[in-house]
Each structure stands twice: as structure tokens, then as C-alpha cells.
Amino acid sequence: MRSSLVVANWKMHGQKSEVTELLSAIKDGVKRGLARAEKVVICPPSLFLGQVEHELAGTEIAIGAQNAHPQTKGAFTGEVAFAMLKEFSCSFVIIGHSERRELFAETDKFVAEKFLAAQAQDLIPILCVGETQEQRESGLTKSIVLKQLQAVITEAGIEAFSNAVIAYEPIWAIGTGLTATPEQAQEVHATLRSFLAEIDQNIADNITILYGGSVKANNANALFGQADIDGALVGGASLDAEEFLTICAAA
């Protein structure tokens, strides 16, 4: 169901004491009505999932993970399985983040395998797509994001998108302070939604499409004002409770 969501991607940040501090400030903000709990998803480093599960117990704030391996078990040193995420009350998992695609050489096909493996464990995949600066300047934005989306549709089928989230994250806007303008983001979101609509109107109407890339308290309102932007996947600003709560309040 199309819903507004603000997902915190903490990436590789935090230590035990900071996790406690950040979560208690977020819980406090939710209690004070600054943000609606059911709109908020926290994706910590996997190592902190147990702590986050414990500290969010009794709240409606959802938990997500940043990555997992598509195999259910085996000799994959350093990896965790989707079934393990489930044991820590995760309901979401980020798939195909550009940092995984670029730094860890994840291919479209591997991303699709992860998407399927996540759904097999009843986790909702947040599928990230996005172009580089160079690709944008060469006019390739639409073809790149649609190729990334199509790769998953080919493996998983369109029906799989009735229980998935898409995040458009232009790589040039991640961690750079360069946000896509609301119009630039809207244009890509509309492209993604109409591509899905050509295959299945109902799925297109109901899917949640997030924007990610330097979302801050001072630009969230304008982004969320766009017709096809349903929420945000937030990196840096999700490490600051006040900033993050302001983004949640805008959603």
C-alpha cells in the first residue's frame, strides 16, 4: 500500500552508547507527536540490530537492515542471512544501494537475487536505483534507473512489487549536499511509476517510492510536496535526532 515512510540508513556509523542516545531522542520525539511511529524505519549496522530491537520494543517504529546475503546459510564469511534479520524483528531491508553496487561490485542480477531472498523471508525490500553524475549529464538517467528496475522485474515478476518499496537515489546527491531539485526527483519518480503502470496499474498506484540523496530538514517539505515522492531514505541527516524528526514530521 502506498504510504509515506522515512527510512534512516545509518550506514557504518554509531557505537552502542550513540545508538541508545539517538533512539531515545527519536522515541521521545514520537511520543511528543513530532513524528508518527508507523512512518519511521531505522536501519542500523547489522551488529546493532539486537540492541535496536530491544530499545524499540513496545513502539511502532519499524526496524530494517542495510544488506544481507541471498543464501539462507553456508560458508559466506562475514555475511548475514535474511532469515537472521527476521529473528531481530526486521521488517524491511535495503537492497541494491549504490554503495553496495559500486564498492562491493553487486550486479543487477545479484541485487535481484537478494530482492527475492528478502521476500522469501517476509521482509519488505527497499530497492535502490540511481544514476551517476556522468550518466545524468549524458542524458542516461531514465534508461539507467529503468534498467535497474527491469532487472528485478525480470527475475522476480511484477507481482513481487506489490510488497516492495523503491528508492530513487541519484548517486551524485548521496552524501554530497547536492540534493536533486524536487522537480528533478519528481521527474524520475514519475518515470518509475509510469513504467510500472504500463505493466500493472494497480501496483504502480500502490507502490511507495522514496527519494534519497542529501535529504535534510530544510529540503524535505519541498521534496514531499511532489506528487510521486512518498517519503525519504535518509543517510547523514538520520544520525541527528532533531534533523531526522523534522524530516519525519514533513512526511
Ligand code: 13P
Ligand atoms: P545522504 O542522506 O547522506 O546523502 O545518504 C543518502 C543515502 O544513501 C541513503 O541511503
